[in-house]
Amino acid sequence: MRPRSALEPYVLMAPTALLLAVFFFYPLGFAAHQSLYEWDLLTPPRYVGLDNYRELWASGELYRAFTTTFVFSVVVVAGSMLLGLGLALGLDRPGSFASFVRGAVFSAYVVSWVSVALLWLWLLDADAGAFTRLVRALGGPAIDWLGDPAYALYALAGVTIWKLAGYAMVLFIAGLQEIPKVLHEAAALDGANAIRRFTHVTWPLLRPTAAFVGTTSLIASFQVFDVVRVMTQGGPVQATTVFVYAIYEQVFLDLRVGRASSMVVVFFVLLLALTLLQLWVWQRKRGV
Amino acid sequence: MLSRRALVSGLAAASVTTSCRSDDAPKGRRVASLWFTYGGKNREVLEKLVRRFNTSQNAHFIRAVFQGDYFEGLAKLRTAIAARAAPALSHVVGEVVPYLAEAGVLEPMDRYPGFGELDIIPELGQAKSWIAGDQRPTVALPFNRSTPICYLNGKLFEQAGLKAPTTWNELREVARALTVRDGARAKRYGFCCPVNWWFWVALLQQAGGEVVEPDGRITLGGEAGVRATEFWQTLVNVDRTMKPPPGRDYNAWEATNQDYLAGRAAMIWTSTAFLRYLEDNAEFKVVAAPLPRDARYAVPTGGTHWVLLKSAAPEEKASAWEFLRFMHEPEQVIDWATQTGYMPVTRAAVKRLESSGYYAKHPNDRVAYDQLAVARPWPWSKELFRIQRETVQPRLESAVLSGKNARALLAEARERLQGNR
Numbered sequence: 001m002r003p004r005s006a007l008e009p010y011v012l013m014a015p016t017a018l019l020l021a022v023f024f025f026y027p028l029g030f031a032a033h034q035s036l037y038e039w040d041l042l043t044p045p046r047y048v049g050l051d052n053y054r055e056l057w058a059s060g061e062l063y064r065a066f067t068t069t070f071v072f073s074v075v076v077v078a079g080s081m082l083l084g085l086g087l088a089l090g091l092d093r094p095g096s097f098a099s100f101v102r103g104a105v106f107s108a109y110v111v112s113w114v115s116v117a118l119l120w121l122w123l124l125d126a127d128a129g130a131f132t133r134l135v136r137a138l139g140g141p142a143i144d145w146l147g148d149p150a151y152a153l154y155a156l157a158g159v160t161i162w163k164l165a166g167y168a169m170v171l172f173i174a175g176l177q178e179i180p181k182v183l184h185e186a187a188a189l190d191g192a193n194a195i196r197r198f199t200h201v202t203w204p205l206l207r208p209t210a211a212f213v214g215t216t217s218l219i220a221s222f223q224v225f226d227v228v229r230v231m232t233q234g235g236p237v238q239a240t241t242v243f244v245y246a247i248y249e250q251v252f253l254d255l256r257v258g259r260a261s262s263m264v265v266v267f268f269v270l271l272l273a274l275t276l277l278q279l280w281v282w283q284r285k286r287g288v
Numbered sequence: 289m290l291s292r293r294a295l296v297s298g299l300a301a302a303s304v305t306t307s308c309r310s311d312d313a314p315k316g317r318r319v320a321s322l323w324f325t326y327g328g329k330n331r332e333v334l335e336k337l338v339r340r341f342n343t344s345q346n347a348h349f350i351r352a353v354f355q356g357d358y359f360e361g362l363a364k365l366r367t368a369i370a371a372r373a374a375p376a377l378s379h380v381v382g383e384v385v386p387y388l389a390e391a392g393v394l395e396p397m398d399r400y401p402g403f404g405e406l407d408i409i410p411e412l413g414q415a416k417s418w419i420a421g422d423q424r425p426t427v428a429l430p431f432n433r434s435t436p437i438c439y440l441n442g443k444l445f446e447q448a449g450l451k452a453p454t455t456w457n458e459l460r461e462v463a464r465a466l467t468v469r470d471g472a473r474a475k476r477y478g479f480c481c482p483v484n485w486w487f488w489v490a491l492l493q494q495a496g497g498e499v500v501e502p503d504g505r506i507t508l509g510g511e512a513g514v515r516a517t518e519f520w521q522t523l524v525n526v527d528r529t530m531k532p533p534p535g536r537d538y539n540a541w542e543a544t545n546q547d548y549l550a551g552r553a554a555m556i557w558t559s560t561a562f563l564r565y566l567e568d569n570a571e572f573k574v575v576a577a578p579l580p581r582d583a584r585y586a587v588p589t590g591g592t593h594w595v596l597l598k599s600a601a602p603e604e605k606a607s608a609w610e611f612l613r614f615m616h617e618p619e620q621v622i623d624w625a626t627q628t629g630y631m632p633v634t635r636a637a638v639k640r641l642e643s644s645g646y647y648a649k650h651p652n653d654r655v656a657y658d659q660l661a662v663a664r665p666w667p668w669s670k671e672l673f674r675i676q677r678e679t680v681q682p683r684l685e686s687a688v689l690s691g692k693n694a695r696a697l698l699a700e701a702r703e704r705l706q707g708n709r
Contacts, residue, residue, distance in 0.1 A: 041366040042391040059704075126534065127552055142473040147534035149690055233536035237685040252363040254677055255387075 028268060035262035040255045052262035062266060064238065065246040069222055072157050072242055076221035079161035081213055084168020085206075089198075091169070092176045102173070106166035113163070113226035120159045121146070121231050146232055149239040156227050156240055164220065168213045175209030176202070211282035215275060222271055243267050317349035320600070320607035321375035324352055325361035325592075329565060330432070333627045341614045348607035350377075358592070369393050369599060376600035377608035379592040382417060382666060383673040385428045388595065390670040395596035396425035400609045406616045407634045411660045417589055418668045419502070428593035429612055430633040432624070434559045435587045435656045435663060436490050438580070439566060442573030444554045452577030453555075456494070456519060459580050463529035466554035477531040479523060480553035482540040483688045485676045486590055487557055490579055491516035493586035493664050499675070500667035506675065506705050508698050515582070517687050517694035524688050532688055536681075559590060560656035563629030567652065576652035578659050585662040591630060631656050679704055 003009055035052050039045035056062040087105055091098045108116065123131040126144040136142055145155040179202060187197045225244040228234060234241035234249060241249070247267065250260035313319045324334055331354065338352045355361035358381050368374040380388065388394050397403055403426070408415075412430040415422035440452055444466055453459035463478030481487050489499060497512025509516065523530035531553060533543035545562055547553040549569055557579065567574045579587055594612055596605050614620060621637035624630060626646065632638050638657065641647055647654045666672065683697040 040391070041370045042388070042393055127547075128550070142471075144534065147532065147689075232534070233539055235536040235685055236532075236534070236689045238682050249677075253359050254674055255363075255366065 028264075031261040031264040033261075034258055035265050037258045039257040041257055045258070048258065052259045053266070055259065056262055056266070061246065062263075065241060065243045065263070066270065068153060068238075068240065069224075069242040072153055072160075072224065072240075073218055073221040075154065075157040076160045076164065076224075077214055077217045079157065080164040080168045080217050081210065083161060083165040084213065085172050085210075087165060087169040088172030088176055092173050102169070106170055108163050109166040109170075111163070114230055116159065116163050117227045117230035120162075120227075124155055124159075124231075147236055149237040152232055152236060152239045156224075156231060159227055159231070160221060160224060164217055168217065171209055171213050172206065175206045179205045207282065211279065214282070215278055218274060218278060219271065222267075222274070243270075313349040313351060316346070318347060318603050318607045319349045319351055320377060320604040320611070322350050322352045322608070322611070323355045323361060323365060323375045323378040325355055325358050325379070327354075327357075330561075330628050333624060337615065337620055337624065338611075340620070341611050344614070345610075348610050350607070350611045365597075369597065372599055374597040374599050376604035377594065377596055377611065379431045379594050381592050381673075382428075382590065383676060385414075385593055385595070386418070386668045387670040387673060389424070389427045393598055394427035395598045395600075395605060396427055397429065397596060397609070397612075398426050402613050406613070407636050408616070409631075409633055409635055409638070409660070411663050412589065412631060412633045414593070416663075416665055417593075419665045420668065421665065424668070428595055429616070430591075431594045431615070432561065432591045432628065432630040433589055433593075433633055434561045434591040434630055435589055435659045436487055436557050436579060437560050437563075437655050437659065438577040439548060439556050439558065439562075440575040440577060441548070441551065441554045441570075442575040444551075444572070445575065446573075452575070453580045455580050456582045460523065460527060460529070462555065463523060464527055467527075467529040474528065474531070476551065477547070477553045478529040479555050479557075480531040480533060480544050480547050481520075481557040482544055483520065483532045483684055484536075484540060485681050485684065486588060488516055488520075488680070488684055489588045490557075490586065491519060491582070493588065494579065494582040494584060495519075496583035498664070498667075500669060500672075504667075506702065508680065508702055508705075512583075513698050514695045517684065517698065519582075520684075520688045521691065521694060525691055536685075560629050560631065561591065563652055563656075564627060565629070574652065576655040578655055585659075586664050587659050587662060588666065589660075589663050626650075626653065629653070631660075675705060 034045075036047060036049060037045040038048045038052070091102050091105075120131075123129050124145040126132060126142075126147055129145075132143070132145065143151055145151050183201050183205075184197055187201050192200065223244055224242055225248065228240050228242055228245045229248070232240040234245050243263070244267070247260050247263045250256045250263060322338065324331070326334055335352055338350050342349050353375070355364050355378075361378070362380060362384060365374065365378055365380070374393075385394075406429070408430060410416040410422075412433045413421075414424070414426050414428045417428075417430070417433075438452060445451070448465055450462050450465060453462045459479065466476070466478035467474055468476040492499065492509040492513050492515075495509065495512035495515040497507070497509030497516075499508055499513075500506050507513070520530070520532075524532055531547060533540045533547065535543050541558055541562075544553070544556050544558050545566065548556045548558075548566065549571075551572070560576075563574075563576060578585070594615075596608055596612075600608070615624075616634055618634065618637045618640050621632050621634050622641060625632040625637065626641075632641060641653075669675070679701045683701050686692045687694045687697050
């Protein structure tokens with residue numbers, strides 16, 4: 001379809017471009033500018049060049065926030081994809097029971113993050129939490145899921161997986177339903193068992209869906225904030241101070257706008273690089 | 289392109305419109321906004337007092353606007369100050385008063401009419417809340433002031449024939465006696481206290497130290513700081529009689545309250561601010577006691593102070609000032625203190641409570657006030673809240689929850705503070 005005039009594509013893009021400019025590019029540029037200043041919103045900003053970035057690096061805060069976020073994201077992306085795929089394979093069938101379970105699993109995704117966090121805060125309570133008591137009743141150890149620095153991040157990752165798995169499941173089911181049945185029938189006639197049909201038919205054709213689920217889950221997990229704010233406030237011992245929470249602490253609690261802005265810039269670059277890397281890996285695999 | 293001021297103005301306007309207004313002003317009144325940061329019972333009491341002021345006269349109207357917790361409120365206040373859209377009146381935690389004062393955004397109140405008649409208890413006002421606080425222009429008036437106190441589960445203490453500990457050693461013994469184990473797990477802890485800067489400062493001061501020396505050096509208590517941290521480490525990791533509650537900041541405080549109310553902790557340290565809440569909700573007798581001593585008895589004060597914002601219009605500040613005078617009258621001071629658990633902030637109010645027999649009927653209310661005799665002033669440092677949040681708090685958690693060497697962590701903290709810009 002040819003545009004009626006040379007301007008038409010730009011006119012059609014204008015609303016999105018305007019929204020992106022106002023809510024994305026301008027704030028990002030503003031943050032990049034602020035990252036070169038020491039500013040607390042009260043006293044006049046003081047130009048400090050790249051000092052904020054140097055301090056982030058020298059204090060180890062950048063490394064700590066990145067590794068915490070990275071570990072969290074790896075666990076969440078892997079967990080939600082595996083669980084979502086498993087649920088999709090199990091529930092991609094007709095019948096009211098499967099339909100009910102699909103709806104029940106997906107319902108977690110539409111509940112707000114704060115509600116989910118409050119629910120799990122109660123379930124994971126070290127003394128009275130239903131989940132903790134269940135683990136103990138089954139002979140498991142008495143773990144302070146949110147109070148022990150060794151477990152807190154994984155506990156939050158588990159909660160996030162629980163919430164995102166329904167989203168991954170729905171996308172995987174859509175992907176599964178796109179695969180022509182004839183391919184499975186042909187493979188079955190050729191003697192392929194269920195595992196070989198999955199590895200040679202289902203999975204290769206699900207890769208684009210998996211790439212999409214992986215990328216969006218990665219971005220969502222990198223942007224996690226609500227569960228941290230409600231459940232652990234970055235603790236214990238900064239074990240759950242993920243990137244976005246660290247930015248929040250800098251600007252709202254420590255009153256350092258400049259340093260928070262430098263974290264925003266680094267965060268943006270990291271997220272962009274990770275997304276490009278992931279897309280490149282998946283496209284390369286698809287090409288093979 | 290939007291200017292910075294336009295941007296922050298927008299943010300401030302958005303924050304105000306999304307906040308909760310308590311009332312609309314009748315015509316002909318001078319209106320002043322009050323931004324406050326309480327929920328629950330304290331909010332109800334404050335709003336009741338605001339309504340009382342608004343109906344007690346016809347010239348002024350205070351519009352009370354809820355702004356989230358202390359730190360959310362402070363963030364909004366800063367944004368509004370930068371946007372020149374600040375309210376006339378707010379209240380802020382003591383740690384940030386020097387920071388705001390040094391930034392030049394607080395209105396000195398010494399020359400407002402009736403200032404000299406407020407009859408403030410010096411330890412709770414600017415005069416003695418900060419070192420040499422009376423030698424600076426008065427920019428803060430006491431509002432909800434507190435000290436940490438010890439809350440005992442009266443029933444458990446009575447059953448065990450125990451008394452409130454008066455020394456650190458007694459605290460260890462009492463905590464040990466009241467801890468109940470189920471294998472490796474404690475079914476009930478003898479002691480629970482948030483691993484938080486405020487309580488650590490209390491320990492440090494009891495061990496004989498100060499966070500900042502009189503000459504301005506930040507020592508974090510030196511040996512006393514180490515001793516304070518190691519005391520917590522002993523209780524948590526060696527005796528295993530103290531529960532460090534999950535969560536940080538006020539979430540940990542709330543978790544401590546819940547453990548106490550549920551009988552999972554026999555004795556807690558928390559703010560006097562929770563006195564009424566705990567008494568109203570406990571199914572056992574709540575007994576308040578002063579904190580024990582090590583080298584000496586000592587406590588820091590806490591809570592918030594009223595501040596007038598310099599950037600507000602003069603007539604708004606005048607209305608806000610009238611409200612502050614009203615709030616310092618004995619009736620309001622007494623209502624606020626007796627309905628919340630915070631301390632009465634004027635001498636006249638204390639006298640009236642004494643003469644009316646209130647303290648004889650409610651001895652728990654008297655504990656925090658009596659502790660003022662050993663209250664230590666804070667240094668007037670604009671960096672204090674950052675020392676607290678960025679440098680000390682993470683290391684306290686690291687020492688107590690991860691068992692890292694307290695001496696090394698505090699040495700590292702001092703080194704960082706000396707090199708910090």
